[in-house]
Amino acid sequence: MTPFDYHAPKTLRSAMRLVQAFGDDAKVLAGGHSLIPSMKLRLAAPSVVIDLSGVAGLKRVTAGNETISIGALATHYAVESHRLLPSKCSLLPETAAEIGDAQVRNRGTVGGSIAHADPAADWPATMLALDAQFDIAGPDGERAVAASDFFVDLFITDLQPGEILTQIRIAVPAECSGGAYVKMRQSASGFALAGVAAQVTLDDAGNCASVAVGVTGVAPAAYRAHAVEDALVGQGIDAVADAAAHATDGVEEFQEDHHASGDYRAHLARVFTQRALSQAIDRAA
Amino acid sequence: MPVSKSVGARIKRREDPRLIQGLAHYVDDIKLPNLLHVAILRSPYAHARINGINTDAAQNLSGVKSVVTGDDVKDVIGGIPCAATDPEGFPGIKVPHHPVLATGKVRFVGEPVAAVAATDAYIAQDALDLIEVDYEPLDAINSAEAAFADGAPVIHEDWDDNMAFTWSIAGGDVDAAFAEADHVVSQRIDHQRLVPNPMETRGVVAQYLPGKDQLNLWSSTQIPHLLRTQISVMLSMAENHVRVIAPEVGGGFGCKLNVYAEEALLGHMAKYLGQPVKWIEGRRENFLHTIHGRDQTGDVELAVKDDGTILGLNYTVTADVGAYYQLLTPAIPTLTGLMLCGSYTFKNVQMNLKAAFTNKMATDAYRGAGRPEATYLIERMIDVVAHDLDLDPLAVRRKNFIGKDAFPYETGTALAYDSGDYTAALDKALKIADYEALREQQAELREEGRYLGIGFSTYVEICGMGPSAAMPAGGWESSTVRVDPTGKVTVLTGVSPHGQGQETTFAQLIADGLGVDIDDIRIIHGDTDAVQYGIGTFGSRATAVGGTAMVHAMGKVKDKVVDIAAHLLESNPQDIVIEDGKYCVQGAPESGLTLGEIAMVAHVGVELPEGTEPGLAESHFFEPPNFTYPFGTHIAVVEVDADTGEVEIERYIAVDDCGNIINPLIVEGQVHGGIAQGVGQALYEEAIYDESGQMITGSFMDYALPKAHNFPRFELANTVTPSPVNPMGVKGVGEAGTIGSTPAIANAVIDALKPFGVRHIDLPLRPEKLWKLMQET
Incomplete structure (x- = not known):
């Protein structure tokens, strides 16, 4: 095993100091589900590991009247099992x-x-569909980035060296809103061959006042399906099928491997966009 | 068998408390003083010359004790054995030397090239990165087709092509059958390569005791005695100075019915280094260098009459066996040939096999081992016949079934099916399924654009392997039953259970047979110094063959117990019965003797009948007169999502007939796991090597095993047709679920897609494949 130094800071401030001190030599450890396998396979061999799991305050999930806050260190299960989230934002x-x-x-x-x-x-699909804001701590203080500006490319985000993602903020959806996440699991890993998150708010007439669709698994980075959203705003459930046909508009490069071709992923994106939107509208009504 | 309480009862497995509490001892739980840890450097190339290996830097790493290469061991460790190379059976077979560490050339990704022993496993792993191997890459062969192509690179250069061996079988008159046929129904069928994936990977600990010149070898194996014999040959040691122990073994599925490079290599290193050594296989190593299963592609032709009567079958097939042979590699496809007639009456049958060397891991026995290929092929083809002739697939099955009065039945491949009632199992399954209602539901859903499919598999398979004459290395089994002075019973069995539950089922048989509490019985297996020679656990043989050996040994013990009891009770042996756990004259249990009391008399030795030896221990070696042939009907009900091609298993009905049942709970467990594994082949699993010979499905991130959420609750039932082959009337059930389920699922999915004109689809039935077929029509 390649030896590495292990740091377990208790505060965000000391975590930031460590991240800035060690720069590219350091890797930040959260739940360990990506970094640890990479290290075991010797694909990653950082000389410093900074374990955030002891940092106070980063695990909290709160659902207020206006804002849902998810600490960056909150587990998936913490979100899955949160008492208030099914009523405030079931998509999460x-x-x-x-x-x-x-x-x-x-x-x-x-x-x-x-x-x-x-x-x-x-998560990226859902964060896009919920217009999430990501709070990021960096050497020059804090900044917030919208999900739609965050996912840049394959494993590449807007996070800069020395920065740590600390919190996700989501506005509690308005009345008459609904969301749905639909995916096909890659049969081995369970990751999404294609996954679509949709969040809609209906107006009094039952048409879509707002629509947001996030798509994962299909392109090098998760993306907002703006063409779908544009086609559906002001329309009702009857327009979903036509709108969903635009789910991959603007995508230039598709993910492709022995599990699924690019064509099939694109097809799934359209099918699941339709299904997610139909469910979301159904739930909003 | 005596009237029993224990046999037939749903007794929970006695093994499970230790397994689920983490109290079991696997190879990796063995800790010895001064233990060194071994890591194996494996070839990153599918095919390359080795022009040199520099181990200096690795040797110099602190904590490294030794680095060995192929050149270091080629004169001291013999080749990895294959027990199925008889040129009479396999005309023209090429038997390449299979070194434990490559010399001169590597022939598949994962082939061992060097080994490091170090003071801890991390240092050993680090040292691998410091070994410099000068490889000269060669073109790789990743399929049998490529192996046979003109100008293909030759993998074993002692010969001039990649033809490994040929094999054929013929029965009846195939030419006449095809001349008489109204139709010839043909289909190319692929049986994809699979990775066995036991929960516990392989692992070896070796310890050499110089004072005794004794090698102790712990290995996660299904065949401790056969392994001992082979290791002693490979290491040129006296066999009685080698002790092999299979401790707790976390599954095998056939992949541990083998002799592997690491077993001999660690034995050698322990002796040479004078320190014990341990190697635990990583999961990725397991994907690359533990045997694979299946990998046959062939053309099937059926000679069929208008009414669906099958007259004959012709199967021309190639097998991709990988770069070398493991223990039984060439034998596996021969089991396919033997079972081609399935549960049907046609006797005109022919199979011609060509096997190719390719730059892959060797294929060998994986759950079902050759029989799943035969069952999938014939059960799939029955449906193709029904499709082509516009017949009901059930009608085709019934038309061709071997009748229940025909047993014992000699097949076209000269097997003697022991007993069966195929119609009874089918009828029972149909009743559970409510078949007519299912077809109605299917028709209704099709109107809505939903695609339900109903698929059958009316399989028969081979268990109880097997008569020695039909096996490469002995097919008998052994047992010793002894009663301790205090009346506790110890059984030594030559089989090597690794999940099959014989510590429970064997104890049930003893409890009833000797009239003792099941808690007073201990089953010992897997230690060649403790147990008389045995063949091991594979081929669904442990109970049918090993259990029979035990029942016979127990019978000898019981005869002696009864003689002593009669003597002590001043009665005749024929008047002694067991009542309330006492050996007594019938009707007088109050004056009876417990087994413990009799055992103490046998031990003390002064009150014995004249001429009776003291002690209570008997052995038996059982040679089975035949295989056993379990059978059954599996029905799968699936829905294929028209938009995505996803398959949902709605219902799964299995009626299995494994003869008499000792423990229904264990039988169900075997069937559950078996079905899941067979469904894995049908829907998910596939070992893929790319053009350069790299395995692109080398982890659980890319190789899809079936998971619990993929299944509905199984609807299981049995018919019971006892086997005449052994006194218990048992057949075996270890592989039935796997063999039965793959064709049931395939037939169901293809039935679902019938409105799209689909006739056949190769496995695995991935959603994209199905979606594309639905798009094409």
Whole structure:
């Protein structure tokens, strides 16, 4: 095993100091579901590991009247099992329940998954559909980035060296809102061959006042399906099928491997966009 | 068998408390003083020349005790054995030398090249990175087709092509059958390569005791005695100075019915280094260098009459056996040939096999071992016949079933099916399924654009392996039953259970047979110094063959117990019965003697009948007169999502007939696991090597095993047709679920897609494959 120094800071401030001191030599450890396998396979060999699991305050999930806050170190299970989330924003626990298996959900973290930005991870789709804001601590203080600006490319995010994702903030959806997450699991890993999160708010007439659709597993990074959203705003459930046909508009490069071709992933994106939107509208009504 | 309380009862497995509490001792739980840890450097290339190996840097790493390469051991460790190389059976067979560490050339990714022993496992692993191997990559062969292509690179350069062996079998008159046929129904069928994936990977601990010149070898194996024999040959040691112990073994599925490089290598290193050594296989190593299963592709032709009567079968097949042979590699496809007639009456049958060397891991016995290929092939083809002739697949089955009065029945491949009633199992399954209602539901759903499929498999398979004459290395089994002075019973069995539950089922048989409490019985297995020679656990043989050996040994003990009891009770042996746990004259249990009391008399030795030896221990070696042939009907009900191609198993009905049942709970457990594993082949699993010979499904992130959420609750039942082959009337059930389920699922999915004109699809039935077929029509 390649030796490494292990640090377990208790405060965000000391974590930040360590991250800045060690720079590229350091890897930040959250739930360990991506970093530890990489180290075991010798694909990653950091000389310093900074374990955030002891940092106070990063695990909390709170659901206020206006804002839902998810600490970056909150486990998937913490979101899945939160008492208030099913009524405030059901898309969050529904997505959490689709991740891996019970062991993974008990250990893996929301922030870890988002910062890792696996192209087939579930959270990015949902964070996009919920217009989540990511709070990031850095050498120059705090900044917030919208989910739609965060996922850049395959395993690449807007996170800069020396920065740590600390919290996810989501506005509690308005009355008459509904969400749904639909995915096909890659049969071995359980990651999404395609996963679509949809969140809608209906107007008094039952048409879509707002629509947001996030797609994962299909392209090098999760993306917002703006063409779908544009086609559906102001429309009702009858327009879902036509709108969903635009689920991959603008995607230039598709993920492709022995589990699924790019064409099939694109097809699944359209099918699941339709299913997720139909369910979301149904739930909003 | 005596009237029993224990046999037939749903007794929980006595093994389970230690397994689920983490109290079991696997190879990796063995800790010895001064233990060194071994890591294996494996070839990253599928095919390459080794122009040199520099181990200096690795040797110099602190904590490294030794680095060995192929050149270091080629003169002291013999080749990895294969027990199925008889040129009379396999005309023209090429038997390449199979070194424990590669010399000169590597022939598959994962082939061992060097080994490091170090003071801890991490240092050993680190040292691997410091070994410099000068490889000269060669073109790789990743399929039998590529192996036989003109100008293909030759894997074993002692010969000039990659043809490993040929094999054929013929029965009846195939030409006449095809001349008489109204139709010839043909289909190319692929049996994809699979990875066995036991929960516990392999592992070896070796310890050499110089004072005794004794090698102790702990290995996660299914065959401790056969392994002892082979290791003693490979290491040129006297066999009675080698002790092999199979401690708790966490599953095998056939992949531990073998002799592997690491077993001999660690034995050698322990002796050479004078320190015990341990190697625990990583999961990725297991994918690359533990045997694989299946990997046959062939063309099937059936000669069929208008009414669906099958007259004959012709199967021309190639097998991709990998780069070398393991213990039984060439024998596996021969089991396919033997079982081609399935549960049907046609006797005109022919199979011609060509096997290719490729740059892959060897294939060998994986749960079912050759029989799943035969069952999948014939059960799939029955449905293809029904499709082509527009017949009901059930009608085709019934038309061709061997009738229940025909047993014992000689097949076209000269097997003698022992007993069966195939119609009874089918009828029972149909009743559970409520078949007519299912077909109605299917029709209704199709109107809604939903695609339900109903698939059958009316399988028969071979268990109780087997008569020695039909086996490469002995097919008998052994047991010793002894009663201790205090009346506790110890059984030494030559089989080597690793999940099958014989510590429970064997104790049930003893409890009833000797009239003792099941808690007073201990089953010892898997230690060659403790147990008389045995063949091991594989081929669903442990109870049918090993259990029979034990029952016979127990019978000898019981005869002696009864003689002593009669003597003490001043009665005749024929008047002694067991009542309330006492040996007594019938009707007088109050004056009877417990087994313990009789055992003490046998031990003390002064009150014995004249001429009776003291002690209570008897052995028996049982040679089975035949295999056993369990059978059954599996019905799968699936729905295929028209938009995505996803398959949902709605219902799964299995009626299995494994003869008499000793423990229904254990039988169900075997069937559950078996079904899951067979469904894995049907829907998910596939070992894929790319063009350069890299395995791209080398972890659980990419190789899909079935998971609990993929299944509905199984609906299980049995018919009971006792086997005449052994006194218990048992057949075996270790592989039935796997053999039965793959074709049931495939037939169900293809039935679901019937409106799209689909006739056949190769496995695994991935959603994308199904979706594309639905798009094409």
